[in-house]
Amino acid sequence: PDESPLDAAxxxxxxxxxxxxxxxxxxATTYASPGISAEVAHIYLxxxxxxxxxxxxxxxxxxxxxxxxxxxxxSLLDAVLAGDVQDAPVVIAVLAAHARGLMSS
Numbered sequence: 001p002d003e004s005p006l007d008a009a010x011x012x013x014x015x016x017x018x019x020x021x022x023x024x025x026x027x028a029t030t031y032a033s034p035g036i037s038a039e040v041a042h043i044y045l046x047x048x049x050x051x052x053x054x055x056x057x058x059x060x061x062x063x064x065x066x067x068x069x070x071x072x073x074x075s076l077l078d079a080v081l082a083g084d085v086q087d088a089p090v091v092i093a094v095l096a097a098h099a100r101g102l103m104s105s
Contacts, residue, residue: 005029005042013046015057017068022048027096030089043093045102073103 003011006024013019025045032039059066073094079085080094097103 006044009042009044009046014052014055015059016063016066018051018054019046019049020052021046022050025102027100027102028092030092032088041089043089043096045093045097073097077103 006026009024010020013021023046025047027043027045030041030043031037032041076085076090076094077098080091085091085094094103
């Protein structure tokens with residue numbers, strides 16, 4: 001509860017992907033289901049990534065089986081627009097970054 005959304009994003013990037021970022025841009029804050037749930041997502045674009053390892057974090061549950069990889073932004077944007085990517089935070093992040101001109105397609 002005392003962790004800011006940006007600090008949580010920084011921590012999650014290390015824990016889940018083993019990276020740190022030089023630059024962070026807030027893209028959006030969304031509610032999963034307003035009026036039904038108080039769950040909020042703060043979505044950031046992280047750039048200038050460097051591998052640092054998970055720094056002692058031991059993955060459990062879904063993190064233990066998660067695959068990571070690099071996808072060109074243009075390919076990801078095409079997949080979102082085609083409906084092939086349907087994870088809401090990913091869709092929001094990709095469309096917001098594209099609309100703001102932060103990522104070229």
